[in-house]
Amino acid sequence: MFTFLVKRLFQALIVMFVISLVAFAIQDNLGDPLRELVGQSVSEEERQVLRDELGLNDPYMTKYTRFVSNAVQGDLGTSYFFKKPAAEVILNKLQATLELVFGAALIIVFVSIPLGVFSAIHPKSAWTKVIMALSSFGISVPVFLTAIMLMYVFSIELNWLPSYGRGDTVNILGWETGFLTKDGLLHLILPSISLASIMLPLFIRLVRSEMLEALSSEYVKFATAKGLAMNKIYYQHALKNTMLPVLTVGGVQIGTMVAYTILTETVFQWPGTGFLFLEAINRVDTPLITAYVIFVGLIFVVTNTIVDLLYGVVNPTVNITGKGA
Amino acid sequence: MSLLEVKNLRIEYPSRHGVHAAVKSLSFTIERGEIVGVVGESGAGKSTVGNAIIDLLSPPGVIASGEVFLEGEKVSGLSPQEMRKVRGSKIGFIFQDPMTSLNPLFTIERQLTETILANLDVTPEEALSRALTLMEQVGIPEPHLRIKQYPHQFSGGMRQRVVIAIALSGEPDLIIADEPTTALDVSIQDQILKLIRDLCIKKNVGCMLVTHDMGVVSNVTDKVAVMYRGDLVEFGATQQVLGTPEHDYTRSLISAVPRSDIKLDRFPLVSYIEEAHEMEQLDIKTHWLGQSEDQRIYTGPLLNVENVSLRFITKDSFFESRREFVQASNNVSFQIQEGETFGLVGESGSGKSTIARVIAGLYPPDEGKVTFEGVDLTALKSEKERRPMRRQMQMVFQNPYTSMNPRMKIFDIIAEPIRFHKLAESEAQIRQIVHDLLDHVGLGRMAGVKYPHEFSGGQRQRISIARALATRPRLLICDEPTSALDVSVQAQILNLLKDLQDELNLTMLFISHDLPVIRQVCDRIGVMKQGQLLEISPTEQLFTNPQHEYSKHLVSLMPEFKGLRNDLESA
Numbered sequence: 047m048f049t050f051l052v053k054r055l056f057q058a059l060i061v062m063f064v065i066s067l068v069a070f071a072i073q074d075n076l077g078d079p080l081r082e083l084v085g086q087s088v089s090e091e092e093r094q095v096l097r098d099e100l101g102l103n104d105p106y107m108t109k110y111t112r113f114v115s116n117a118v119q120g121d122l123g124t125s126y127f128f129k130k131p132a133a134e135v136i137l138n139k140l141q142a143t144l145e146l147v148f149g150a151a152l153i154i155v156f157v158s159i160p161l162g163v164f165s166a167i168h169p170k171s172a173w174t175k176v177i178m179a180l181s182s183f184g185i186s187v188p189v190f191l192t193a194i195m196l197m198y199v200f201s202i203e204l205n206w207l208p209s210y211g212r213g214d215t216v217n218i219l220g221w222e223t224g225f226l227t228k229d230g231l232l233h234l235i236l237p238s239i240s241l242a243s244i245m246l247p248l249f250i251r252l253v254r255s256e257m258l259e260a261l262s263s264e265y266v267k268f269a270t271a272k273g274l275a276m277n278k279i280y281y282q283h284a285l286k287n288t289m290l291p292v293l294t295v296g297g298v299q300i301g302t303m304v305a306y307t308i309l310t311e312t313v314f315q316w317p318g319t320g321f322l323f324l325e326a327i328n329r330v331d332t333p334l335i336t337a338y339v340i341f342v343g344l345i346f347v348v349t350n351t352i353v354d355l356l357y358g359v360v361n362p363t364v365n366i367t368g369k370g371a
Numbered sequence: 372m373s374l375l376e377v378k379n380l381r382i383e384y385p386s387r388h389g390v391h392a393a394v395k396s397l398s399f400t401i402e403r404g405e406i407v408g409v410v411g412e413s414g415a416g417k418s419t420v421g422n423a424i425i426d427l428l429s430p431p432g433v434i435a436s437g438e439v440f441l442e443g444e445k446v447s448g449l450s451p452q453e454m455r456k457v458r459g460s461k462i463g464f465i466f467q468d469p470m471t472s473l474n475p476l477f478t479i480e481r482q483l484t485e486t487i488l489a490n491l492d493v494t495p496e497e498a499l500s501r502a503l504t505l506m507e508q509v510g511i512p513e514p515h516l517r518i519k520q521y522p523h524q525f526s527g528g529m530r531q532r533v534v535i536a537i538a539l540s541g542e543p544d545l546i547i548a549d550e551p552t553t554a555l556d557v558s559i560q561d562q563i564l565k566l567i568r569d570l571c572i573k574k575n576v577g578c579m580l581v582t583h584d585m586g587v588v589s590n591v592t593d594k595v596a597v598m599y600r601g602d603l604v605e606f607g608a609t610q611q612v613l614g615t616p617e618h619d620y621t622r623s624l625i626s627a628v629p630r631s632d633i634k635l636d637r638f639p640l641v642s643y644i645e646e647a648h649e650m651e652q653l654d655i656k657t658h659w660l661g662q663s664e665d666q667r668i669y670t671g672p673l674l675n676v677e678n679v680s681l682r683f684i685t686k687d688s689f690f691e692s693r694r695e696f697v698q699a700s701n702n703v704s705f706q707i708q709e710g711e712t713f714g715l716v717g718e719s720g721s722g723k724s725t726i727a728r729v730i731a732g733l734y735p736p737d738e739g740k741v742t743f744e745g746v747d748l749t750a751l752k753s754e755k756e757r758r759p760m761r762r763q764m765q766m767v768f769q770n771p772y773t774s775m776n777p778r779m780k781i782f783d784i785i786a787e788p789i790r791f792h793k794l795a796e797s798e799a800q801i802r803q804i805v806h807d808l809l810d811h812v813g814l815g816r817m818a819g820v821k822y823p824h825e826f827s828g829g830q831r832q833r834i835s836i837a838r839a840l841a842t843r844p845r846l847l848i849c850d851e852p853t854s855a856l857d858v859s860v861q862a863q864i865l866n867l868l869k870d871l872q873d874e875l876n877l878t879m880l881f882i883s884h885d886l887p888v889i890r891q892v893c894d895r896i897g898v899m900k901q902g903q904l905l906e907i908s909p910t911e912q913l914f915t916n917p918q919h920e921y922s923k924h925l926v927s928l929m930p931e932f933k934g935l936r937n938d939l940e941s942a
Contacts (some may be wrong), residue, residue, distance in 0.1 A: 155446075181445070198596055244472065254891065255905055263471065264466060264468060264471035265471060265472055265474040267427060267466070267472075267474040268464070268466055268473070268534070268537075269474070270427060270458065271425055271427060271458055271463075271464035271466075272458065272459045272464075272485075272486040272490075272537060272538075272540075272541070273456070273457075273460055273489050273490050273541055274455075274458020274459070274486070274489050275455065275489065276451075276455075278485070279449075282475050283477070286474075286476045286477075287474070287475070287476060290476075294542060297556040360476070361475075361476065361613075362475070362521040362523065363475055363478065363521065363523045367881045
């Protein structure tokens with residue numbers, strides 16, 4: 047276990063190092079911080095003095111070192127627009143995004159696994175053909191179109207669900223959640239569906255193909271020969287083996303979903319980090335952009351490590367504890 | 372009334388290209404306490420029969436006609452629900468590969484008890500105590516501890532014991548064992564077969580033992596059914612069928628079994644089975660294959676392996692002291708003379724293949740050196756220096772299905788080493804050489820335009836041999852060249868290797884776990900166990916008077932093929 051953690055930590059550091067290089071390159075080359083800080087009345091001489099004072103004329107390496115040492119201490123710079131530390135701004139918005147991703151993940155899990163398993167067990171059923179056709183269709187429709195269509199049908203025409211915002215939230219231990227109010231949940235439905243729509247076809251197909259593979263394995267054949275009921279074979283023997291690769295892919299995709307929220311949040315005016323990021327780009331709020339890039343990287347690294355740990359728990363043949371077999 | 376009665380069974384596989392009958396009109400019976408062997412080569416339909424009896428045919432296979440009776444009750448054509456009641460509780464099944472027939476994610480306890488609960492009307496507590504008793508019966512030590520473990524914590528032999536315990540757990544009347552020992556080592560094979568035999572007698576159940584191994588058939592079975600291309604060609608008491616076979620195919624099959632008792636020059640009578648062209652005779656003295664630019668001034672042993680040690684890391688750790696290793700090769704030394712066939716024998720994991728790979732330069736050894744014609748191979752630094760050595764040593768691998776690039780035509784597969792080592796002057800000459808090689812290994816030159824998947828396992832192994840010969844090697848390293856092949860095909864390939872060796876004065880390192888095969892092929896034999904070379908003896912001496920305890924053990928376990936003694940020589 048110890049070796050595994052040390053290894054993962056080391057890998058995480060390398061990944062974060064590369065991300066910091068990218069993030070710093072953005073910050074160093076995108077726009078002129080001085081233009082955002084001072085008014086038009088400041089003369090060119092005063093600007094030069096300010097540049098020296100702020101360290102903008104320092105050599106590249108010095109600037110990078112300063113950036114990293116600040117970042118490690120949790121200081122990712124101050125947002126030009128919010129006039130608050132960038133990390134704090136993102137953390138505030140992150141709650142909304144995480145809830146959206148969680149909602150989408152729930153939809154994916156509870157839709158893709160039953161559908162994938164069904165289509166693997168009944169490969170010749172007409173429903174399977176419908177599921178597969180819809181999933182091809184789903185993969186080819188871009189998310190903003192799905193979002194706008196959903197909004198048009200359910201908010202504007204039918205007027206069942208709200209079309210933008212987060213609705214009422216409750217503050218629990220500093221976490222603003224929309225999960226505990228009816229209004230908040232209603233607001234969550236459409237954004238979650240549209241965010242899930244990108245991943246859903248992929249997961250249905252993944253579950254299906256993994257399940258098909260498990261069903262054609264020797265141990266399933268042996269389980270049949272043992273005289274077990276088919277339901278037991280499908281939902282215990284085969285399903286557990288199906289879940290292993292789904293878990294691995296799922297972990298990576300959660301990170302991707304956090305990044306994908308940019309489109310969904312923009313369409314639904316969801317007050318999360320994706321929406322924030324888009325605004326930050328429009329306002330050339332460089333520290334915020336940089337901080338966002340680093341945050342997304344961090345989420346990827348953390349989710350992947352958790353998934354690897356979980357994988358070791360579920361799969362007894364993977365030995366992350368370091369004990370001999 | 373027989374325990375199992377199969378009447379006129381016909382199994383068909385419909386496809387776009389018409390219907391393929393895997394089994395044509397098969398009838399036989401099995402009594403209680405009796406082991407019936409079903410023997411034949413791959414594609415003969417023997418596994419299909421077992422699967423058909425418990426309705427587990429892989430699609431699109433169907434039972435086209437015929438009936439199966441178990442104790443007088445018809446079990447063919449039952450509904451899936453009725454069939455499920457037969458499986459496990461009336462018929463137990465043992466599959467070939469214990470590595471894949473257990474679910475890797477469930478404990479042994481769960482896999483055993485769920486079977487008991489599905490088939491017998493008992494409480495969970497009773498199921499557990501039954502599971503423990505069964506584990507004891509199949510000879511698993513410390514069942515209380517081991518039942519909590521997962522399949523990957525068991526060795527292959529132990530897993531097959533678990534599979535047998537599961538097959539017996541529903542208290543079936545009949546056991547169908549589909550190649551139960553093919554994936555196991557000789558010593559474990561022996562134990563497992565004895566176990567099956569004892570349990571059949573003790574529990575008074577019948578057993579259908581599907582196998583391709585004639586040694587197993589002659590040792591364990593009471594009756595034998597010989598199948599050939601979906602037909603039952605012979606059925607009767609084992610002694611009678613093997614002793615005085617009536618059908619030509621049975622004769623041919625028996626003659627192809629490597630004999631453990633005596634060394635023969637060639638395998639007789641093997642032409643019945645696979646269509647191979649007659650080998651084209653070449654005048655080696657004038658042909659390209661026989662001409663070699665290698666100067667032969669060196670007179671010592673062609674290959675000298677000196678104190679080779681190599682270990683692999685099994686558990687990595689940041690701290691060096693906590694790393695764990697497996698000693699794949701421990702201070703191994705031997706020499707091979709020019710023109711000699713040296714055999715390495717041992718069970719899986721004994722380090723035979725590691726030695727072959729060290730010699731071929733695929734693994735650098737940790738210690739020791741390998742000299743070829745006096746040149747120290749381990750001292751060669753660059754790939755460029757090593758290249759002429761590589762050319763003189765070629766390998767034939769175990770699995771002819773994976774050792775060829777499926778996207779290359781046979782012609783290019785064989786021509787590649789000639790082109791790479793620039794051994795021919797022109798493309799026309801390469802063409803000529805490849806065609807001659809294909810003729811020579813009995814495939815015919817037309818084979819060159821095809822792809823590997825169009826050939827059977829035996830034919831592919833012929834291609835592998837042709838490819839190995841294409842560099843005009845001096846040393847041929849054969850790593851289990853026939854263990855993936857049927858016995859008749861094995862006999863043909865061994866004949867081919869023998870002929871080639873005589874003609875080309877090839878030196879061979881022949882690695883196998885199969886003692887009778889080794890006896891037929893080799894001049895001297897080294898016995899390996901856990902990375903150590905325990906004994907080197909001339910072939911006859913090893914089999915008549917083994918020196919080391921382990922060699923004695925191995926030789927005593929050799930499945931002796933009792934059958935057809937005198938007829939063969941006269942045939």
